Amino acid sequence: MGDKPSVESDALVWNKILIPKHRFVLWIATHRKLLTRDRLMKIGVHCDGVNNVFCDIQILESDAHLFLECMIALDLWRSVADWSGFNITLSDVPNTIKSIQQRHWKWFKKDVVAASYGTMVYNIWHARNVKMFRGQVVSVSHILQQIQITVKERIDMFSASKRARKCAGFLAMVCK
Template identity: 45%
Template structure:
C-alpha cells in the first residue's frame, strides 16, 4: 500500500485524489467475479437463498467435513438427511444424497426440464450455456438455489431441532416461493419470451 502514495501524490488516480473504489480494486488485484455470479445474484432468488447459494458455489458452508477439518468435534460426520454411512460434504449433501435427489426428481417433472446431476457450480454453468431466454435461465437457477436453501434448512432442522422434513414439504416450499417471485415479473417484456414455461410453473 505504501507504493500507492509517492512524492506527495496518490498514484491510483490521475489527479492524485484518494478514492475508496480505486483502493478496493487495487487490494483485490486480479481477483475476478465468481463465475455465474449473475445467476447466483438473480432477481428471482430471495436474498437469503442467494447468500446460501453463493456459499455453496464456493463450497464454503460449514458442512461436517469442513468442521472436522477445522478440528471441530461432531457427534457424527454422516449425512442426517439420508441416514446413510456417508460423510456430509457439499457434493454428498446437494448432489448424491437420496433425500436431495428425490426432491430434485420431482422438481424436474414440475419444470419439464432435466438438469444433469453435478455440483452447484457445474449446474449453474450448464444453465448458463443453455440457449434459453434470460428469464428462463434465471428461473431455473432460482429453482436450483431454492432447492439448495431448503436442503440446508432441512439438514439444520434435523440436527438442531430434531425435526425431520419430508421431501413433499420442501417441494411445496420451492413451488410456493418461485410462484410468488415469478408473479412479480410475469408482466415484463423479458417474461413474455418464455410465457408458456412460466405459466406452466405458476398454474
C-alpha cells in the first residue's frame, strides 16, 4: 500500500461526538476529496456552468470557497461561534482541524469544537447538494438550528463521562 502521510488530527475527525456520516464528510473534506465542481473538472467530468451552487456566485466551486470564502459559510461560522462561545479562525478544512488540535484545551473541549465544525461542514455540503439536486434552498438559520440540535444531543450522550465533567463550565455555555 505504500507510505501514506499520517494525519495528526485524525482523532478529532473521528471523535465520538460527531455523527458517523459527519465524520466521513469531514474526513473527505480534510483530504480535499469532496466532489466539488473544480475537482470534478480535474478528473474529466463535464459540469454545466461555473456558478457556485451553494451561494450562486460566478466563481468555480471549490472546497476552499465553499467552507472558507463563501459569505454564507462565514456568516454561519460566526453564528456558531457566537452560540458556542469558542473562537477559532477559519482556514481551509485541514488547517482549521489542525488549529483546533494545537489549542491548549482539554480534550473534550477540542472534541466539541471539532464536532461543531464537522457538523457545519457536513450541513453546508448537504445544503449544497439539496440545492443542486432538488433545487431547494436551505436557509442559514435552518443549518444553524441543525448544528445546535445535533451538537447538544451528542454532548448530552457523553455528558456523564469523566472527560466531559472536566469541561462542565464550557458545556453549560454550549448547551444553554
